[in-house]
Amino acid sequence: MNTLIIHAHPEPRSFCAAMKNVAVETLRRNGHEVVVSDLYAQGFNPVASAADFASRAREDYLVYALEQRHAGGSGSFAPDIAAELERLRWADLLILNFPIFWTSVPAMLKGWIDRVLVSGICYGGRRFYDRGGLKGKRAALSFTIGGQRHMFAADGIHGPIEPYLQPIERGTLAYVGIDVLPAFTAWHVPYITDEARAAILEEYRSWLAELPEAPPKRFARMRDFDESMRPVTSGERAPA
Amino acid sequence: MNTLIIHAHPEPRSFCAAMKNVAVETLRRNGHEVVVSDLYAQGFNPVASAADFASRAREDYLVYALEQRHAGGSGSFAPDIAAELERLRWADLLILNFPIFWTSVPAMLKGWIDRVLVSGICYGGRRFYDRGGLKGKRAALSFTIGGQRHMFAADGIHGPIEPYLQPIERGTLAYVGIDVLPAFTAWHVPYITDEARAAILEEYRSWLAELPEAPPKRFARMRDFDESMRPVTSGERAPA
Numbered sequence: 328m329n330t331l332i333i334h335a336h337p338e339p340r341s342f343c344a345a346m347k348n349v350a351v352e353t354l355r356r357n358g359h360e361v362v363v364s365d366l367y368a369q370g371f372n373p374v375a376s377a378a379d380f381a382s383r384a385r386e387d388y389l390v391y392a393l394e395q396r397h398a399g400g401s402g403s404f405a406p407d408i409a410a411e412l413e414r415l416r417w418a419d420l421l422i423l424n425f426p427i428f429w430t431s432v433p434a435m436l437k438g439w440i441d442r443v444l445v446s447g448i449c450y451g452g453r454r455f456y457d458r459g460g461l462k463g464k465r466a467a468l469s470f471t472i473g474g475q476r477h478m479f480a481a482d483g484i485h486g487p488i489e490p491y492l493q494p495i496e497r498g499t500l501a502y503v504g505i506d507v508l509p510a511f512t513a514w515h516v517p518y519i520t521d522e523a524r525a526a527i528l529e530e531y532r533s534w535l536a537e538l539p540e541a542p543p544k545r546f547a548r549m550r551d552f553d554e555s556m557r558p559v560t561s562g563e564r565a566p567a
Numbered sequence: 568m569n570t571l572i573i574h575a576h577p578e579p580r581s582f583c584a585a586m587k588n589v590a591v592e593t594l595r596r597n598g599h600e601v602v603v604s605d606l607y608a609q610g611f612n613p614v615a616s617a618a619d620f621a622s623r624a625r626e627d628y629l630v631y632a633l634e635q636r637h638a639g640g641s642g643s644f645a646p647d648i649a650a651e652l653e654r655l656r657w658a659d660l661l662i663l664n665f666p667i668f669w670t671s672v673p674a675m676l677k678g679w680i681d682r683v684l685v686s687g688i689c690y691g692g693r694r695f696y697d698r699g700g701l702k703g704k705r706a707a708l709s710f711t712i713g714g715q716r717h718m719f720a721a722d723g724i725h726g727p728i729e730p731y732l733q734p735i736e737r738g739t740l741a742y743v744g745i746d747v748l749p750a751f752t753a754w755h756v757p758y759i760t761d762e763a764r765a766a767i768l769e770e771y772r773s774w775l776a777e778l779p780e781a782p783p784k785r786f787a788r789m790r791d792f793d794e795s796m797r798p799v800t801s802g803e804r805a806p807a
Contacts (some may be wrong), residue, residue, distance in 0.1 A: 337616045337617065337629055338628060338629040338630075367614075373674040373675075373678070374607075375675075376577045376607070388580060389578040389581075390578075390757065391578075428615070428677075428680075428681045429677075429680050429735075429742075430734040430737075430738025430739065430742075431735075431738070432677075433615060433677070434613040434614060434677040434681050435614055435615075435674070437668075437669075437677045438674030440669050440674075441668050441669065441673060475796070477797060478796050483798070484695075484696070484789075484791075484796050485738065485787070486787075490730035490733045491733055491734050491738055493730045493733075494669065494670040494731050494734065495669075495671075498669055498671070499669045517630065517632075547724045547725070549724075552724050556717070556718050556724050557717060558722045558723070
């Protein structure tokens, strides 16, 4: 299983980086190929802009997704996008490993999503969700968070964590056809003891070991929607 | 009313930029002061890193929020953070104006959030939600999106849009004490006629005119939670 880890933390000795290192070791020991895109170490540029395309479909006005489709045909992506895209296409499993910043991914990782998940290859036309361009791949979020589990309970101050993950899990990964596996959450990391951190790394090893067999979450299926993306009734639905 | 518009679109002639221009004109005509942070035009750096602090509390290991609190005390924020923070503190109303990228904000805007909403000033200790550091300010999202309204209906392919906005509206703006006003959504923008776009700008003018009186959304209240952030029962709750 070819695994790509996208890691985005500004401190190389962080606990989040330790999780990345444990993932590399554990997956390799279990016989998988592993490649890491360490976005801060690479000095990755997270800003989607006209500079992302060596040649342009429209020089005068930037429609980012249009230029992505043009660049896919003409091979004119900026080198950093082309390199990440090659790694992504090679991967069977994608792990996004990051600290939660503002109940979401850091801008660095959001920029990897904005620039690398290109229209025309990863999605487009009617290739979304279970017909997405990256169908067949699997992915999981793996993150550290300052808050405690009870703060994200149903009656907790922030409410359940799932809606906060929805833009990434459903609106991004599932949208491009990737099967989304259960996330790993390292709770309350800045405030806990070394012993508690070691215990989290043990849990993390178990999560990694179970990842290849983990059942994906369920999202929308294209056959439940018509050409204009309106829901079809069960009588109208085509056989699966 | 002092209004700060944070605008983040890579094409200066985009419809999203036209919305920003309409907001500036409309609010000024209605007697408000308006400042725009045009993040792409400014070449804003969205990457949170050690370079954000001229002096450090801990030189050997980056704890970003700790350094934010240190920089707030010593005045050692990077100049671009200090400038944005000054604008933010001046503002009574904040409008985040952006194109939806991957059911969320572009990395450029996420980086403004990551770097400018600093610990120690905007939140911290027990200053969250209705006790947040930016209490008294109001904010609203104003965005363009490729999808159509029915795709984000309850039975739509993507489901309701509210959970996608939750990391920004609840996990960010409400968290720092800002009252969140109803968002403005410009649907299906890349695919519609000039006439349809003009109609959206008219709707947008009405939205802007009503914004000062718009009722904020309701989120968590700190008095409903105890010292360890566990929910209190109504019998235990202190008077409001």
